[in-house]
Amino acid sequence: MIQLASTLQCACAGWLLILVCSGCSLENSDVALRTPPRKDFAAVSSVFERRCGTLDCHGAPARNLRVYGIFGLRANGLDVTGGAATTDAEVEATYTSLISIDPETLSRVSADAEAPEQWLVLSKGRAREQHKGGERLPPGSAADACILSWLAGHVDEDVCAGDTFSPAPLPGEEW
16 A cells, blocks of 8 residues: 555656656747737727627627627627617727637738638638538628738728628528
């Protein structure tokens, strides 16, 4: 029994030594990730609000990607969905939420080191991956072009304004 305890202690000490020596260093622990610009994001936020931000989708607090604005989740609990226009605080909250989804890939996309469709948000929005909401950002659409301009670092506000999509029920559903 004593020999078993001694063996377990040695094994635990060995594993601890492996973990300590495996390169877990606090040096270089800060990694800078590139993100698309916050400037002019309001035009992009408007696209996400209309296409993804209703209460039954990403305009709900239970989602990891949260889109704030007039059609769904409000930053101020006193604002009513469908009431006052989207606020600057809601645009900021949507930006923060978006850049927190798959940040490593988003950084590579922002640095032109990876194709935009590799970013999870665009991949799901284009229905390249399983997405309960289906295709919400069809390739070639004004919404897609708007988001691509943001990812490239220069928001094309005219293209973003050309996205006239409005929230609508999914096929077979009613509001």
